Amino acid sequence: MTLNDTLPNQTVVVHRHLATGMIRQRLMDLGIMPQAVVTMIRSAPLGDPIEIKIDNTHVSLRRSEAAGIEVTTTAHSEACC
Template sequence: MAGTNMMTLFEGRKGDFIKILNLTLEGTMRRRLLDLGFVPGAIVEVIRKSPLGDPIAFRVCSTSIALRKEESINIEGELVNNG
């Protein structure tokens, strides 16, 4: 990623707040994530990482959602606040 605050959701650490900039997913999974609130401009909080790093739990729009690496690595954002 270009800037120091740019990252994928997968790269986030517990307590980080990330503003979504782009989703590079296609098809049904893209539509499902957009419906759940993973839209450009939304703020996502990293709330829990599994011991092996996959899946990761996120909070978006007052809802907790766990995503696998395959999905979270394709959501790009900007670090807003570091816990």
């Protein structure tokens, strides 16, 4: 499962990055690294970008960047209705 596949209000844990180079470094600088807990907040009206929350920081990502981040679901994640 990738970060791109998550639903609003769903909490996941980053497993690994498939991105390389400058994009990978930028994601790591933003705190999106293995074992980080990420909550999907919402998607823009046309679907791109998405807003995620890492700790107390809100970050917007392109769906293409989110598709390169493998995640696993947490036991207490909830999907919005």
